[in-house]
Amino acid sequence: MGRLAARRLLSELPRLEAVGVIDATTAERIREHYASHPAFSSRRLAMAISAVLGTLLIGAGVILLLAHNWEHLGRGLRAAVSLAPLVVSQALVGWVVVRRFESIAWREGCATLLALTVAAALALVDQTYNMGGDLESFLWRWSLLLAPLPWLLNSTAVATIFLAALTWWAGAAKVDGHEVLWLWPLAAAVVPHAFQVLSSDRRGLRAANLGWACAVFLSVAAGLGLEYRVPGLWIVVYCGLFALMIAVGVAVRGDEDGMWRRPFEAVGVAGSFVLWLILSFVHPWKHIGWDHIRTTERFHAVASWLDVALAACLPLAAIVAMAVLLDRRRHKLAMLWGLSVPLVAVVWPIVAASGAEWLGVFAFNLLVFAVGIATIAEGLKGESLARVNLGMVLVAALVIVRFFDSELGFVVKGLAFIAVGIGFLAANLVLSRRLRRDAGATS
Amino acid sequence: MNRTLRLLLLIVVAVVQLAVAGDAIVRYELTLRYGESLRFRVQPIDPVDSFRGRYVALTFEANRAEIPEGLEIPNRGWIFVPVVVGEDGFARLGAVSLSRPSSGPYLRLRSGVEGQDEEGRRVAWVNLPFRRLYMKEELAAETERAMWRRGRRQASVLVYVRDGVGVAKDLLIEGTPVREWIANGGAEQPPAQQ
Numbered sequence: 065m066g067r068l069a070a071r072r073l074l075s076e077l078p079r080l081e082a083v084g085v086i087d088a089t090t091a092e093r094i095r096e097h098y099a100s101h102p103a104f105s106s107r108r109l110a111m112a113i114s115a116v117l118g119t120l121l122i123g124a125g126v127i128l129l130l131a132h133n134w135e136h137l138g139r140g141l142r143a144a145v146s147l148a149p150l151v152v153s154q155a156l157v158g159w160v161v162v163r164r165f166e167s168i169a170w171r172e173g174c175a176t177l178l179a180l181t182v183a184a185a186l187a188l189v190d191q192t193y194n195m196g197g198d199l200e201s202f203l204w205r206w207s208l209l210l211a212p213l214p215w216l217l218n219s220t221a222v223a224t225i226f227l228a229a230l231t232w233w234a235g236a237a238k239v240d241g242h243e244v245l246w247l248w249p250l251a252a253a254v255v256p257h258a259f260q261v262l263s264s265d266r267r268g269l270r271a272a273n274l275g276w277a278c279a280v281f282l283s284v285a286a287g288l289g290l291e292y293r294v295p296g297l298w299i300v301v302y303c304g305l306f307a308l309m310i311a312v313g314v315a316v317r318g319d320e321d322g323m324w325r326r327p328f329e330a331v332g333v334a335g336s337f338v339l340w341l342i343l344s345f346v347h348p349w350k351h352i353g354w355d356h357i358r359t360t361e362r363f364h365a366v367a368s369w370l371d372v373a374l375a376a377c378l379p380l381a382a383i384v385a386m387a388v389l390l391d392r393r394r395h396k397l398a399m400l401w402g403l404s405v406p407l408v409a410v411v412w413p414i415v416a417a418s419g420a421e422w423l424g425v426f427a428f429n430l431l432v433f434a435v436g437i438a439t440i441a442e443g444l445k446g447e448s449l450a451r452v453n454l455g456m457v458l459v460a461a462l463v464i465v466r467f468f469d470s471e472l473g474f475v476v477k478g479l480a481f482i483a484v485g486i487g488f489l490a491a492n493l494v495l496s497r498r499l500r501r502d503a504g505a506t507s
Numbered sequence: 508m509n510r511t512l513r514l515l516l517l518i519v520v521a522v523v524q525l526a527v528a529g530d531a532i533v534r535y536e537l538t539l540r541y542g543e544s545l546r547f548r549v550q551p552i553d554p555v556d557s558f559r560g561r562y563v564a565l566t567f568e569a570n571r572a573e574i575p576e577g578l579e580i581p582n583r584g585w586i587f588v589p590v591v592v593g594e595d596g597f598a599r600l601g602a603v604s605l606s607r608p609s610s611g612p613y614l615r616l617r618s619g620v621e622g623q624d625e626e627g628r629r630v631a632w633v634n635l636p637f638r639r640l641y642m643k644e645e646l647a648a649e650t651e652r653a654m655w656r657r658g659r660r661q662a663s664v665l666v667y668v669r670d671g672v673g674v675a676k677d678l679l680i681e682g683t684p685v686r687e688w689i690a691n692g693g694a695e696q697p698p699a700q701q
Contacts, residue, residue, distance in 0.1 A: 127558055135643060139539075143532045147525065154521040161514050185528045187558040191641040193535035194562075194675040197634075202558060209524050216516055 070098045115173030116221045123180025130188045139192055146188030149181040157217065165218075168270075175219035179226070182209050200240055203233035211250060214257035220270050223254050224277040231281055234288040243364040247289050254278065267320065275317075275327035279309060283335050286374070291367040296352025297375045299343060300412055304378030306335040307402040308385055314398040315389035329398075336401055337458060340432050341465055349424035353416025379405045397442045397451070400435055407431055432462045444495060452495055456488050535674045542669030543612045545590055545598040546679065547635075549664045561647040562639045563678060565664055571622075572600040574629040580605070580618045586631065589613045590668055597663060603631055607671065615671030637666055637675035650678065650685055653693070 077091045086094075126149055137145070157174045164170040183206050189195075190202060207230045214223035230251055234244040258278070261271050286305050290298055313328030323330045342348055382405050390399055411427045414420060436458035443451030463484050467477050549565040572588045580586055580603060589601035590612045600614075607613065619632040642650065654660050665677045678685040680693060 130560070139536070143536070146532075147528060150524060150528065154517075154524070158514060158517060158521075161517055162510060165510070165513075182524055183558060185524070187560075189528050189531045189535075191559045191562075193531065193539075194637055194640050195531065195535060197636055197638075199558075205527065209520075209527060212516070212520050216513065216520060 074098055111169040112172050115169040116176050119173045119177040120180070120221075123177055123184070127180065127184050127187060130184055130191070142188060142192045146185045146192065150178075150185040153178040153181040161217070171217060172219050172221045175213060175217040175222045176225065178217075179210055179213060179222045182206060198236065198240065200233060200236035200242070203229055203236060207233055207250060211253040214254055215260065218257065218260050220257070220261060220274045220277075223257050223274060227251065227254060227277050227281040231284050231288065234285060238288050243291065243367045244289055245364065245367050245370070247285055251281065251285065267317075267325075269325075272317075272320075272325045272327055276324075276331075279313075279327045279331035282309070283331055289367075290371050290374070291364060292371070293358050293368040294354060294371065295356045295358070296348070296412070296416065297371050299348060299352070300375040300408055301371070301378055302335070302339050303404045303408040304375070304380075304382045306332045306339060307382035307405045308332075308378060310336070310398050310401050311382060311385035311389055314395055315385070333401060333454070336404060337461070340404065340428055340435075341461055343428040344425060344432055344462065344465060345469060346421050346425050349415050349421040352412070355416070379409060397439060400438050400442075403435065404428075404431060429462065429466075432458055436462065440491060444491065447495065447499060449492070449495055449499075452491050456484075456491065460484050460488070534672055538669040538672045538674045539667050539676060542667030542672075542674065544676075545592065545612065545666050545668055546596065546663040547598045547666055549662050549678075560641055561644045562641045563647050563650055565638045565640060565675070565678075567635050567638065569598060569600045570635070571624065571630040571632050573602045573624075574621065574631055575602050575604075578603065578605070580621065580631055583617055583619075586616055586618045586633075587613050587671065588616055588633065598666070600633070612668040613671055614668060614673050635673065637664070637673050640664065640675055640678050646686065646689070649689060650680075653689055654680065 074095065077086075077094060080086050081088060081091045130146070153174065157178050160167075160170050160174045186202060186205055186209075207226060210222065210226040210229060213219065214226055230247065234247050237244050254274075258274060261268075261274050265271060282305065286301060287298065290301065292298065309328040309332030313326055313330070313332055317326050317329070320326050382402060386399055386402050392399065407427055411424050415424045436455045439455030439458060440452050441455075443449070443453075443455060463480055467481070547565075548568040572586075574580060586603050586605060587607050588603055589608050590598050591601050593599050603618075607615075614635070616633045616635070619634060621629065621631055624630045654662060660680050661682075663679045663682075664675050665679055666673050666675050680688045683691075683693060
């Protein structure tokens with residue numbers, strides 16, 4: 065049971081005891097059980113968070129101090145200064161490995177300091193000798209030196225910093241027109257750490273934090289890692305990726321309390337939401353497919369084939385995950401959010417072959433509307449205000465983008481807005497009345 | 508994994524981290540002490556790097572090297588480019604080769620896009636590795652402003668070259684180190700004849 069559910073149960077105990085559902089002994093036993101629950105060890109978590117934040121601030125401060133350029137110190141002294149914080153943090157991490165490895169706060173804090181002092185050392189050497197090339201080259205060297213640390217020090221904070229540096233590198237390299245084929249093999253350095261975290265505390269907050277870092281990394285890196293030789297292939301890749309995230313997220317952590325503990329599902333739903341709205345415009349569907357393959361610029365052959373492999377494998381993996389991992393009755397809504405995969409598998413080749421852009425636009429407008437309505441219906445059925453509002457936001461967003469996009473007259477647009485607004489208020493009113501009535505019936 | 512193995516692996520990682528930073532220090536220090544000094548014509552502008560501070564970005568006039576007849580250069584592979592001094596005293600890039608030249612200063616560079624120059628010769632565009640000069644925040648901004656005050660100035664960068672490595676040491680405005688030039692009110696004087 066998650067932390068929030070346990071809290072809710074504990075707050076219910078006096079009432080259950082008063083109406084005679086449970087006796088005093090049972091209530092006390094339940095209280096004792098959840099008092100020793102690991103989810104309630106919030107002191108350790110708070111210490112770890114403050115250690116990471118503290119070292120993050122100190123490390124960032126050191127980098128800023130060094131960036132000032134203390135040129136009057138002379139090259140020799142600056143070279144020594146650049147290595148000193150690195151040596152100190154390495155020694156500190158060595159001490160933590162020997163004496164304090166079981167303490168998450170010490171481990172995460174010192175590992176974060178080491179990650180930042182590696183950056184500071186590289187930066188100051190580059191600065192002293194006017195070398196190191198562009199930001200891209202700096203971020204690449206930093207990422208390489210960070211790669212073994214998440215696993216070696218069992219540090220989620222460093223894994224997050226590593227994934228952020230790697231994403232930043234890929235972005236900078238793409239801007240300079242370089243291919244980023246090494247993005248995926250290097251990112252795999254986080255996998256052993258993910259196993260460490262999952263095997264020690266699968267339902268813990270550290271697993272959730274690492275999940276967020278991985279989910280956000282995958283969403284951004286998928287776009288940066290593509291070579292874009294075949295126009296429009298990204299549509300298939302992203303539909304598959306987000307559907308796969310939803311399926312895996314719901315299957316693995318669907319019963320957890322709160323959105324923070326369900327990172328893949330949250331990022332998958334948010335990503336699908338944005339992607340579908342983008343695909344409801346005509347622009348992404350223009351000039352897509354093999355007939356428009358780019359030949360005038362230089363492309364990396366392996367990276368181009370990797371695009372094709374991702375476009376084939378991700379949707380396939382999403383379908384397999386939905387079929388194998390999800391329960392058709394229990395996870396109806398998650399399966400509904402995966403509808404974009406079969407839809408894009410049919411629509412994309414037709415638009416690519418015929419140039420019928422309207423078909424893609426029509427299909428995704430319909431998808432947003434249908435999934436929005438279905439989510440509202442599921443929310444009403446399951447008495448979940450969050451789901452009702454998610455569906456409402458989906459429908460409202462569709463109306464808003466069409467408001468700016470379409471050639472409809474102001475009167476029609478105005479009436480559509482009013483209708484959706486009334487729908488919002490009515491659904492919330494109906495649901496809150498029903499919830500109040502149910503609450504009254506049980507008390 | 509037991510504690511000893513983890514500690515041993517940490518020591519290996521720490522040595523690699525120190526070696527990467529230390530190797531750069533040794534290589535560049537040797538180049539600055541024993542390398543040949545050359546001057547490249549440049550145009551400086553003043554951007555900022557989130558990690559390494561403020562710098563003057565240098566755009567080099569010597570940004571391409573001729574490819575000899577029949578030579579195929581690898582895409583983004585390593586090439587060797589001799590550095591020759593022209594009659595005006597400024598450095599220029601010689602013809603590309605795939606092996607280290609036996610004499611004279613040269614740079615080991617990544618090959619860029621292949622193209623043709625104004626006379627129809629095959630050339631490789633190159634990015635010189637020393638295209639940033641890090642400076643104090645105020646000086647970098649002041650340098651760019653001073654460069655354009657009362658007309659464009661002639662700027663060059665002093666580079667030391669040794670065993671294919673080049674390290675930029677100072678920015679020269681009209682032949683004078685930039686700090687000295689600004690301190691002596693060089694920016695207030697009219698530009699020298701170019």
